[in-house]
Amino acid sequence: MTTKLDLADIQGNILRGYRRDLVRHLILEVTDRAAARRFLAAAVDGGSSTVPEITRGVLWEVRPPFCFNIGITYAGLKALGTPPEHLKTFPTEFVQGMTQRAIKLGDFGDSGPENWPAPFDQPDRIHLIASVHSDVPEHLDAVEQQVAAAFNILGVRNGRNLPEGKVFFGYVDGISQPRFEQVYDPDQEGVDEPIDPLGTALLGYPTKQEGVLFRVPSPHALGFNGSFNAFRILAQDAAGFETYLDQAAEVLMRHPKRDQLADPDNLERIGEGLDMHGALREVVAAQMCGRWRNGVPYELSPNAQWPEHEVSLTNFDYSHGSRCPAGSHLRRGNPRGGPIVQRIANYTRRLVRRGMSYGPDFDPQNPDTEERGLLGSFIGANIGAQFEAVMCDWINLGLQDPRITGANDPLLGANTPETSWFDMTLPDGDTIRLSGFPRLIQTRGGAYTFLPSLTAIRYLSELTD
């Protein structure tokens, strides 16, 4: 029997994205439990002149000026007074928190939690992450002031969409997302990927894996319709990325099969005004990601970033003969229906990805080393079986395909130049191995949060001591 979905009980930005220009994440500590509970009560009841309303998952008739949502850490549930018998029904990885799961996530060396800046150096004090999305900076300031009246703001992280939907490194992002049963998402018009069961992202519903129901924390009012978020601050070495593309293109220029990667008579299809070296840089970038920088899937257009005929951005699959490398970021993040070692895992680790860039613009002609990157939210019903499994098995070990096991994701992995490698594909079935990848993305903070339903926020606001 299908459980009917009540979108008004689910926080927004989980099953459908907001597509706003700006975000402000407020990292909060509960210092006055009563004030925090009063705030939550007002926020869930439609807001007031001093408290913003929680945005729900329903489709808007009128676009609100801003959207306001909360995630609560395990320390936060405790700080709000959740009784121990209910706390112990939450999953281990959430109870332990992101910093204790560092090894699984590749957070060591410079990415290690011991090197995270404040406030992420004190994870026990991080109780809530409140996120405000808007197109207008003044709304972010106004909501921040309201939140400050009830919580101690430990830190703030501001994000924005870069032009043309791109992220640093120059790729268009935000194309592939799961789409859910019972949810109409205008952004997913024309997508022909399999529909994901609600249990992929929400607690209390069937999952893709036969018979598997992720445990709903107790009481039902607290757990049902909730979700989990891995909030990550990921610094991107944009200058290092461009330098690596240069180095790889140098190597490929001398390779006897280089013309298979970039047809000398058709370089324009790879990019306007590119010479062979410039075209090879783009081919390396495209194979590393699984998409050309303009978003076109490598699988559907291995010879051209600008194909002669339009290709779908979303409807494709992988096979043993795929031109999209098994080690690419895209295939590691979601192998789709392709042949993988853990066959039963296809489509079970679908992650809802919400994110915006942070830091100053990057100009590849005038590279600098300012910190910039992605404020990413990776949402799913079970952090261990989904986000951590993707990070650990697929991104960092390449366990989905025996041909790449032991190599990390070239974009995202915990790489060292001495040990890293990545196999590029060629049309004749041969491969060219690139090596020397530096670690291009460093973790600079993060937290695992529970995204409670509206019923759960009310429940938390009504707790007594």
Ligand code: HEM
């Ligand atoms: C700064 C860090 C990251 C960058 C620059 C990045 C970049 C990208 C880009 C450009 C795409 C293609 C656009 C699209 O298909 O929507 C993509 C897709 C994807 N990424 Fe990342 N990503 C980052 C971090 C992560 C992390 C931490 C994960 C998860 C563990 C992840 C998982 C995925 C998944 C699942 C897809 C979609 C694959 C598909 O459904 O075909 N990414 N990423």
